[in-house]
Structures are given as structure tokens and as C-alpha cells.
Amino acid sequence: MIKRFSVSIEDTLLNKFDKYIESKGYSTRSEAVRDMIRDALIEESINYGENDVFGTITVIYDHEVKGISEKITHLQHGYFGEIRAAVHVHIDEKNCLETLIVHGKAEIIKKIANGLESIKGVKNVKYNLTKVEI
Ligand code: NI
CATH class of the missing domain: 3.30.70.1150 (ACT-like. Chain A, domain 2)
Structure with a gap:
């Protein structure tokens, strides 16, 4: 199930983010945010998790x-x-x-x-x- 949430962000930071995701080839912000969330959770789990x-x-x-x-x-x-x-x-x-x-x-x-x-x-x-x- 897909859920939506809104994010408050400064103009300048959003501009930088848009340039960044464009350079990475993302077609939507949602796609980029999902990947970044996954990456952050994997990183956390690698460093502090119990599993191999x-x-x-x-x-x-x-x-x-x-x-x-x-x-x-x-x-x-x-x-x-x-x-x-x-x-x-x-x-x-x-x-x-x-x-x-x-x-x-x-x-x-x-x-x-x-x-x-x-x-x-x-x-x-x-x-x-x-x-x-x-
Ligand atoms: Ni060699």
C-alpha cells in the first residue's frame, strides 16, 4: 500500500535536491526520496543490525x-x-x-x-x- 506524506523544505534546499535527482536520472521526487529512505535504513541496519x-x-x-x-x-x-x-x-x-x-x-x-x-x-x-x- 502506497501512502503519501508532505514535506516542508526551504526553497534553496529543494532546488539543490531537484538538480541532484535530475543528474541521477530520477523522473519524480517520490522515486528519489524512496531510494534515499531505503539507503538510509540499509546503512543503519548494516551498522547496527543483527543480521548478516x-x-x-x-x-x-x-x-x-x-x-x-x-x-x-x-x-x-x-x-x-x-x-x-x-x-x-x-x-x-x-x-x-x-x-x-x-x-x-x-x-x-x-x-x-x-x-x-x-x-x-x-x-x-x-x-x-x-x-x-x-
Ligand atoms: Ni597479481
Whole structure:
């Protein structure tokens, strides 16, 4: 069931919002507001909820740093329950990119990302979490 509600908002803020949603390709404000509400609730649920989350962790590292590949593999084996898949791309002669597809408690996923980041030779780690439903 769809419900309607009205929102009071300053002119300038509404103008900025309209430009923003136009740049994102929304055809109505309602569509944009619904997506923003969903995003906010998912974000809240990821950070403070009890249920498992899905996500990716992307790592960029220099594979020429001594022992780095073993350290990364060792860390990943410690979380075999959470790491569902891994994709490895050789960026150039020395740099590698690895994306892990993960599933589990958000705090454990963040722990994996932090663990990877602390390995010497790892240049960048980014993670992205989401949920099936809110
Ligand atoms: Ni590689």
C-alpha cells in the first residue's frame, strides 16, 4: 500500500535536491526520496543490525613485497566462512587487485578489511556492504 506524506523544505534546499535527482536520472521526487529512505535504513541496519550482510572487499597491493601473497592468503583462510569468492587481477608488472565477495557479520567483514590494510605492501582497501532486505 502506497501512502503519501508532505514535506516542508526551504526553497534553496529543494532546488539543490531537484538538480541532484535530475543528474541521477530520477523522473519524480517520490522515486528519489524512496531510494534515499531505503539507503538510509540499509546503512543503519548494516551498522547496527543483527543480521548478516553481503559485500565486497577490494585490495590493491604490490606483490613484489616479500611474503605479502602468503600473508594475504593466510588471512583469507582464517575467514573461509565469510569469504565466498575471490577474483584476482594482475594490474601491471607489480600491482595486483583482489576483490573478495563476503557474507557475514558486518563487524567481522570490517575486521577482515582492517586486517588486510595492516599488511605491509597493501596500498589500498575499500569495502562495500549491503543487505538483501531491510
Ligand atoms: Ni597479481
